[in-house]
Structures are given as structure tokens and as C-alpha cells.
Amino acid sequence: MTTPSPLIPVEDFFGLPTRSRAVLSPDGAQVAYLAPWRERLNVFVRDLDSDWTSPDTTPDGGARRVTSDARRNIDSFFWSADGRYLLFLQDTDGDENWHLHRADPARPDEPAADLTPYDGVRLLHAQLDPERPGTAFVQLNLRRPDLIDVFELDLVTAELTPVAENPGDVITWLHTTGRLLAFSMEDGGDHVLSQWTGDERRTIARFPGTDYPFGPLPAVPTPDGNGLWASSVRGSDRTRLVRVDLDTGEETGVDSHPTSDLDTPRPEADTRYPSSLIVHPGTGALLGARYLGARQEVHALDAHFAEVLPRLEELSDGDLGHVSTDVTARHWVVDFNHDRDPGVTWYYDHATGEADLLFRPYPHLDPARLAPVTPVTLTARDGLDLPSHVTLPVGVEPHRLPTVLLVHGGPWYRDSWTYDPEVQLLANRGYAVLQVNFRGSTGYGKAHTQAAIGQFAGRMHDDLVDAVDHAVAQGWADPDRVAVYGASYGGYAALVGAAFTPDRFAAAVSYTGMSDLVDLVEQVVPFARRSAENSYLRYIGDPDDPRQRADMLARSPISRVDDITAPVLLIHGANDVRVARHHSDRVVDALRARGAEVEYLLNETEGHWFINQDSNIELYRTLERFLARHLGGRTGPDAHG
Numbered sequence: 001m002t003t004p005s006p007l008i009p010v011e012d013f014f015g016l017p018t019r020s021r022a023v024l025s026p027d028g029a030q031v032a033y034l035a036p037w038r039e040r041l042n043v044f045v046r047d048l049d050s051d052w053t054s055p056d057t058t059p060d061g062g063a064r065r066v067t068s069d070a071r072r073n074i075d076s077f078f079w080s081a082d083g084r085y086l087l088f089l090q091d092t093d094g095d096e097n098w099h100l101h102r103a104d105p106a107r108p109d110e111p112a113a114d115l116t117p118y119d120g121v122r123l124l125h126a127q128l129d130p131e132r133p134g135t136a137f138v139q140l141n142l143r144r145p146d147l148i149d150v151f152e153l154d155l156v157t158a159e160l161t162p163v164a165e166n167p168g169d170v171i172t173w174l175h176t177t178g179r180l181l182a183f184s185m186e187d188g189g190d191h192v193l194s195q196w197t198g199d200e201r202r203t204i205a206r207f208p209g210t211d212y213p214f215g216p217l218p219a220v221p222t223p224d225g226n227g228l229w230a231s232s233v234r235g236s237d238r239t240r241l242v243r244v245d246l247d248t249g250e251e252t253g254v255d256s257h258p259t260s261d262l263d264t265p266r267p268e269a270d271t272r273y274p275s276s277l278i279v280h281p282g283t284g285a286l287l288g289a290r291y292l293g294a295r296q297e298v299h300a301l302d303a304h305f306a307e308v309l310p311r312l313e314e315l316s317d318g319d320l321g322h323v324s325t326d327v328t329a330r331h332w333v334v335d336f337n338h339d340r341d342p343g344v345t346w347y348y349d350h351a352t353g354e355a356d357l358l359f360r361p362y363p364h365l366d367p368a369r370l371a372p373v374t375p376v377t378l379t380a381r382d383g384l385d386l387p388s389h390v391t392l393p394v395g396v397e398p399h400r401l402p403t404v405l406l407v408h409g410g411p412w413y414r415d416s417w418t419y420d421p422e423v424q425l426l427a428n429r430g431y432a433v434l435q436v437n438f439r440g441s442t443g444y445g446k447a448h449t450q451a452a453i454g455q456f457a458g459r460m461h462d463d464l465v466d467a468v469d470h471a472v473a474q475g476w477a478d479p480d481r482v483a484v485y486g487a488s489y490g491g492y493a494a495l496v497g498a499a500f501t502p503d504r505f506a507a508a509v510s511y512t513g514m515s516d517l518v519d520l521v522e523q524v525v526p527f528a529r530r531s532a533e534n535s536y537l538r539y540i541g542d543p544d545d546p547r548q549r550a551d552m553l554a555r556s557p558i559s560r561v562d563d564i565t566a567p568v569l570l571i572h573g574a575n576d577v578r579v580a581r582h583h584s585d586r587v588v589d590a591l592r593a594r595g596a597e598v599e600y601l602l603n604e605t606e607g608h609w610f611i612n613q614d615s616n617i618e619l620y621r622t623l624e625r626f627l628a629r630h631l632g633g634r635t636g637p638d639a640h641g
Contacts (some may be wrong), residue, residue, distance in 0.1 A: 028326030094607020177225025407486030
């Protein structure tokens with residue numbers, strides 16, 4: 001006899017964490033972290049040796065709130081190089097025009113200062129230099145919407161000093177000791193690394209655009225300023241770590257893994273996942289590198305870190321997440337990723353061996369009530385391996401279950417063994433959850449990624465159908481009760497599933513998904529249009545070519561919306577600048593015009609991803625009601641409000 005796991009309210013999954021994202025100050029004395037204030041995440045600071053069991057709302061508990069944003073959660077923050085300030089990014093209702101703000105932890109009652117207060121201008125990157133702690137090198141499209149220039153920003157006065165102007169082909173800038181570097185893109189998509197001196201540039205190295213959709217990321221300066229640590233696939237299918245000599249352009253191998261890729265950044269989630277390189281915050285020394293297969297593996301690349309790493313890994317059976325240390329590398333604050341645990345943050349003192357649990361972000365969630373995530377490898381019809389993850393509901397016999405095919409975004413992204421509140425909510429409601437790293441996903445070799453070129457609504461979709469067939473053949477998925485759901489590219493995949501293979505899915509849910517590939521490519525924000533050559537144009541098509549334009553339209557769900565027979569839920573943020581809301585509007589209008597079953601959740605205060613807890617609680621209550629109606633899963637105690 002089986003007993004399903006007790007229902008867990010949506011708020012328990014998608015409410016605000018009690019605390020999250022702890023970052024140690026450079027002197028090791030203070031910890032900055034996010035915590036709720038007026039139902040939004042704000043930045044707080046505590047002394048490292050304070051009583052972490054005391055509430056953040058207790059005046060004498062040691063916590064000091066240094067930001068006061070009651071409109072939108074703060075997601076990304078960091079210390080200035082000298083620890084004098086806390087810097088954080090914020091946009092307006094999801095428009096992604098990020099501004100850099102400064103808060104003074106020594107004066108928590110003073111309002112934060114907007115250091116880049118320019119309407120319609122986006123901060124693309126802020127780079128700190130320990131040798132110039134009062135400044136930051138920032139990249140802004142201040143002069144023209146389509147060009148990213150680089151400035152030196154005074155963190156005290158907010159004065160901007162131009163460093164270099166973009167002549168039109170620069171994608172991003174990088175400051176190193178004594179050098180200004182730029183990554184530009186040639187016609188045809190190849191990346192060029194150059195050194196700039198005044199208005200003159202010297203080419204250092206070239207990287208084929210086919211092999212590097214987003215460039216050789218990460219690109220981290222070596223402490224001496226004479227090299228870059230970067231990823232490389234030159235002469236190999238696997239991504240490894242190399243040093244690029246800034247004088248000669250030569251690559252020298254630094255580290256690699258026999259079967260796994262260097263865990264290079266996922267462009268759609270750079271704040272959620274830590275960098276693939278662990279770097280000393282004071283010296284810039286390379287401490288370690290991450291590789292991701294079924295589980296993460298960290299290689300220590302520094303003698304001191306080789307002593308620290310085993311002690312950190314003893315703190316949890318999860319994968320090491322964000323890491324911060326002081327300039328002495330004695331004090332460490334780290335968190336861990338786990339499939340059933342929303343996270344845990346520890347402090348470790350390497351001099352004494354002392355380790356203390358600082359906090360759990362969601363202490364009310366019991367890992368024993370959550371569902372294990374199992375890595376599996378499936379095989380596509382053409383023989384391609386599809387690294388995947390299966391999550392089955394707790395306490396339920398795995399036989400002919402209602403199933404959700406959860407498709408990741410990007411598509412230059414990947415699912416991994418980690419805690420995902422979406423997955424756990426669905427499993428708690430009685431659904432089997434299937435996640436597939438279909439062709440086009442990153443992290444499994446360049447051939448796996450490049451197999452998606454020209455395959456939108458083609459073999460990329462076949463991979464998803466093949467995975468569902470496998471789940472049905474294994475007996476745990478009910479072929480008549482499978483829904484396809486995803487965000488961004490995953491939303492597109494859901495609409496493709498409903499329109500191109502309408503007999504395979506009982507329901508489809510598109511969250512900020514694109515319905516028109518031509519419109520998607522033509523509406524790329526101005527500063528990103530040149531860099532889209534190796535991603536959108538190479539993989540999807542060039543709408544300026546009539547033949548390719550016709551093919552893109554043929555692969556667009558909007559062209560086959562009349563073939564949709566399953567009920568559809570569309571979710572969109574009105575301020576989405578990546579996939580404009582009319583991608584969902586047009587599908588909704590077309591379905592309603594012929595009386596088809598469609599539901600639409602449009603949020604006026606969000607963009608491409610919903611950030612605020614009230615937005616997410618509304619989203620997932622809507623989702624669970626929709627799936628329960630059409631697949632027969634459970635609804636939580638809050639689903640009928």
C-alpha cells in the first residue's frame with residue numbers, strides 16, 4: 001500500500017526564503033545576504049560572529065538592513081573590492097535595464113544611491129579592480145542603444161569617465177592589470193580578442209563562432225594581467241580550461257576532465273549558478289574549476305584550496321554552490337545544491353577547523369517529504385545520447401502516472417541535479433517530471449549543442465517525443481496524461497508540442513515562450529543584435545534570407561495554431577524584452593477566435609522571469625489548477641482561492 005506525500009502549499013515553495021545568497025566581506029568580519037523586508041528580498045548585513053539564530057527583524061539581533069526596495073526583489077549584489085560598500089543591480093518591473101546601486105553598510109539608514117541613473121540605459125557588466133577599490137569599470141549603452149561603451153565609475157561620486165568607445169563591433173570589454181581588452185565579432189561570427197591602446201587595437205586571438213555561441217566564457221584575467229583563463233574546445237569536443245597568453249594569443253592547457261565539460265556559464269541563469277572558476281577575491285589567483293556530469297566535480301588548482309576543499313565537501317552531501325572567502329582565504333562561507341534540499345549555508349574557519357551552520361533558506365521544507373531527482377541517459381531515434389532527469393512523486397506507485405515534460409529554456413542551457421521548486425511542486429502534486437537535455441543543450445560537448453543547428457521544431461522536438469516514448473515504455477508515464485511545459489525556449493517547445501504533435505500531449509503550458517521565430521530574431525534588443533549571429537541566426541535562421549525566413553515561419557507555432565487541439569495555458573510578463581508579450585497575445589487571440597480552450601495569465605509588473613513572490617504564487621496556483629483539470633493531479637490547500 002502506498003501513501004502519497006502530504007500536500008505542501010505553493011507558498012512554501014515559492015514564498016521568500018528566510019535568508020539566501022550569503023557573501024563574506026573581504027576582511028572576513030561581515031556577511032551580506034538577502035532576507036525579506038516588506039515582502040521583497042533586500043540586502044542585510046551581519047557580523048560573522050553574531051547570533052545567527054536571532055531573527056533579522058530583532059533590532060538587537062545583529063542584523064542590519066542596508067537596502068529598502070519594496071517594489072521588486074533584489075537578486076544580484078556584491079561587495080566593493082575594499083568592503084566599504086555593497087553594490088547591487090536592479091531593474092524596473094522586469095525591463096532588464098539594470099542600474100548599479102550603492103549601499104553603505106556602515107550607514108544602513110541612508111538610502112541606497114543609484115550610480116547609473118540613466119533612463120533606458122542598461123548596465124551590461126561591472127568589473128571591480130582590487131588595485132582601484134574606489135572605482136568600477138562598467139559597460140553601458142549610454143551613447144547609443146546598440147553600442148556598449150566602457151567607463152570608469154567613481155563609487156563615491158558616481159562620476160563616469162569614458163575609457164573607450166565602441167566602434168560598432170565590440171560585444172564586451174574586459175579590464176586587466178595595465179590592459180583594456182575587447183571581444184568583438186567579425187562578419188561570419190568569429191570572435192576576436194584584442195588589446196586596445198587609445199583608439200588603436202591589436203588582435204590577440206580568434207575563436208570560431210561555430211564553436212563558441214557566446215564566446216570563450218568564462219574569461220577571467222590572470223593576476224599578472226598577462227593572460228586570461230578561458231574555456232576552449234579547440235581540437236576537442238569537450239570544453240576544457242586554458243590560459244590565453246595576451247601577448248602571443250597562444251593557448252596553454254590548465255585543467256580538464258576526461259568525460260565532462262567545464263561547467264561554463266548558463267547565459268539564462270548567471271545569478272542562480274556559481275561561476276565555473278573559483279577565484280581568490282583579493283589576489284585573483286585561480287583556486288578551482290567546476291565540471292558537471294551527473295553530479296558536480298570540483299578540481300582544486302591551488303595548494304591551499306586543495307586543503308580547504310575536502311573540508312568544505314564534508315559539510316554536505318550536496319554539490320558545492322556559491323563560494324566566498326576573505327582576502328586571507330582563512331574564512332569561508334559556502335552554500336550547497338541538493339536535489340531535495342533547498343539549500344544550506346555554512347561558515348568554515350580553516351585555521352581552527354570550526355564549521356557552523358549559518359542558515360537554511362527554507363527551513364520549513366523537510367527534504368524527507370521531497371522527491372529524489374534521478375539522472376538517466378536516454379537515446380534519441382538517431383542514436384544521440386540525451387542526459388535527462390526523472391523525478392517521481394513520493395509514496396506513489398510509479399505506474400501510469402500523469403506526467404509533465406518540463407523543457408528548459410535557452411535552448412543554450414541545461415538541467416542538472418539540483419533543487420528546483422517547480423519540479424518539487426509538480427512531484428508533490430502527483431506528477432512524474434521528465435527533464436531532457438535535448439540537442440542544443442550545453443555542457444555535453446560541442447557536437448551535442450551543434451546538433452540543434454536548423455532543428456527548431458525538428459530533431460530538437462523529436463528528442464522530447466522520444467523521451468516521452470521511453471517514459472511510457474518504462475511503464476511510469478500514462479500516455480494519455482502527458483503535459484508539456486516550459487519557459488522561454490521551453491515555452492516555444494510546449495507550443496510546438498501542441499501544434500506539431502497534437503496527438504501526443506493532453507495539455508501544453510507556455511511561460512514567456514516564443515510563437516514566431518521571425519519576430520523573435522528581428523526584435524532582438526539593439527546592443528545584442530550583432531552577438532546573435534552565433535546563436536539565433538546560426539541555429540534558428542536569418543529572416544533577411546527569403547528561403548530561411550519561410551523556413552522559420554514554418555517552424556513557428558503561430559503558423560500552425562489551427563492544429564492545436566489540447567487545452568493551452570499561456571503565461572507572460574508584460575515587460576518582457578526577450579520574448580515580447582505579443583508572442584502569447586497572438587496565440588491566445590487565434591485560439592479564442594475559434595473557440596478553443598485557452599487560459600492566459602498576463603502579469604503587468606514582470607518581465608521574462610517572474611521575480612516577486614506574489615507573482616510566482618499566482619503563477620503556480622494557476623499552473624496547478626490547470627494541470628489538475630486536464631491531467632488529474634492533486635491541488636494544494638490554497639489552489640481554490
